[in-house]
Amino acid sequence: MTPAARISAAITILDRVLGGEPAEAALIRWSRASRYAGSGDRAAVRDLVFDSLRRLRSRATLGGAMTGRGVLLGACREAGRDPAEIFSGEGHAPAVLTEAELALGRAPAGAEALDLPDWMLGEWQASLGDQAEAVAEAMRTRAPVWLRVNPRKADPKAAQAALAAEGILTETSPLLETALEVREGSRKLANAQAYREGLVELQDLSPQLACAALPLTGSVLDFCAGGGGKALALAGRGAASVSAHDIDRARMANLPERARRAGGTIRLVPPGKAAGRFDLVVADVPCSGSGTWRRTPDQKWRLTEADLERLGGLQTQILDQSAEVVAAEGHLAYMTCSVFARENQDQVQAFLSRNSGFVLEKVTEYSPLTASDGFFCAILRRN
Numbered sequence: 478m479t480p481a482a483r484i485s486a487a488i489t490i491l492d493r494v495l496g497g498e499p500a501e502a503a504l505i506r507w508s509r510a511s512r513y514a515g516s517g518d519r520a521a522v523r524d525l526v527f528d529s530l531r532r533l534r535s536r537a538t539l540g541g542a543m544t545g546r547g548v549l550l551g552a553c554r555e556a557g558r559d560p561a562e563i564f565s566g567e568g569h570a571p572a573v574l575t576e577a578e579l580a581l582g583r584a585p586a587g588a589e590a591l592d593l594p595d596w597m598l599g600e601w602q603a604s605l606g607d608q609a610e611a612v613a614e615a616m617r618t619r620a621p622v623w624l625r626v627n628p629r630k631a632d633p634k635a636a637q638a639a640l641a642a643e644g645i646l647t648e649t650s651p652l653l654e655t656a657l658e659v660r661e662g663s664r665k666l667a668n669a670q671a672y673r674e675g676l677v678e679l680q681d682l683s684p685q686l687a688c689a690a691l692p693l694t695g696s697v698l699d700f701c702a703g704g705g706g707k708a709l710a711l712a713g714r715g716a717a718s719v720s721a722h723d724i725d726r727a728r729m730a731n732l733p734e735r736a737r738r739a740g741g742t743i744r745l746v747p748p749g750k751a752a753g754r755f756d757l758v759v760a761d762v763p764c765s766g767s768g769t770w771r772r773t774p775d776q777k778w779r780l781t782e783a784d785l786e787r788l789g790g791l792q793t794q795i796l797d798q799s800a801e802v803v804a805a806e807g808h809l810a811y812m813t814c815s816v817f818a819r820e821n822q823d824q825v826q827a828f829l830s831r832n833s834g835f836v837l838e839k840v841t842e843y844s845p846l847t848a849s850d851g852f853f854c855a856i857l858r859r860n
């Protein structure tokens with residue numbers, strides 16, 4: 478595919494996303510219908526789509542329309558490129574821009590320039606204070622890829638060497654020696670032996686740091702286990718016993734196999750059947766995902782105020798349910814991948830005011846400016 482043909486494909490996919498289709502689904506649909514596209518083309522189209530979604534609003538403003546063509550025209554203008562080179566109508570290039578299209582567009586301002594919806598700007602600023610602009614700017618760029626070394630399978634140096642032998646170059650985080658940032662070859666990861674054999678897992682730096690800081694004194698319950706990222710990290714740290722629970726059993730379907738590959742075992746607890754007492758309960762609750770929007774930028778544009786309200790109710794309910802199975806002197810770790818205070822500090826304060834049997838031991842806010850994804854972890858202790 479020529480560069481202009483890749484842009485045509487990105488325009489088609491963006492129009493589908495703007496019509497309500499999730500970005501991953503729209504990309505897969507395009508891929509299946511485009512057998513002529515090689516792996517380099519697919520990767521390039523994916524990058525164009527995700528890059529456009531991270532800067533959707535500012536580029537649509539510059540390009541004069543919230544459409545695939547408008548956003549890609551905005552991207553040309555942002556980069557100082559002559560749009561006529563791309564919108565040439567030749568071969569599979571996008572059709573020539575009309576006079577009407579060329580007449581539209583202006584410089585973005587305020588929430589447009591930060592690539593945030595208007596309704597969210599106040600919430601964003603109140604939550605992030607003097608870092609609001611810098612974090613919004615970070616969300617407009619591509620996220621790094623992080624790996625967690627599984628100490629049950631390899632030490633960091635051995636894992637790095639195994640990855641390097643397959644063309645994947647990594648660097649160790651100065652904050653955590655088992656966290657590796659992929660500097661080259663990330664697209665080779667899915668098929669790499671080191672990954673398939675469980676030497677490393679994909680996990681962002683921020684949740685890795687959060688899991689590494691949790692007190693491990695005995696049994697662990699991951700109350701909202703999902704795919705098991707936190708449960709696996711804690712099993713990797715050598716937790717005596719790890720149980721995983723989720724309201725949606727299907728989400729944990731691959732967890733036994735992932736645990737086996739990682740050299741450990743995780744006990745699955747059926748939905749709604751978490752019982753007994755655990756020394757550490759992790760509540761990694763459903764949230765806006767606002768800390769991870771550079772990875773899932775379409776979610777930023779889908780989130781509504783009503784969603785935040787609904788999520789708040791769920792977070793409150795899960796906090797209360799998971800607190801019930803914390804042992805005396807045990808810990809409850811409340812986690813989100815959100816940067817919004819109402820999903821983080823506000824939830825913890827409200828929980829403490831409802832539950833006098835718990836005290837707050839530690840709160841850590843991980844920021845894309847100092848770690849990687851925006852992430853929140855509060856460690857509470859039962860008296």
Ligand SMILES: C[S@@+](CC[C@H](N)C(=O)[O-])C[C@H]1O[C@@H](n2cnc3c(N)ncnc32)[C@H](O)[C@@H]1O
Binds near residue numbers: 703704723728763
């Ligand atoms: C943020 S995700 C968890 C991600 C996971 N911990 C990981 O690291 O891969 C939140 C999970 O909470 C689950 N969930 C939603 N409501 C729940 C509830 N009432 N009780 C337990 N789990 C719930 C969802 O099914 C989802 O898998």
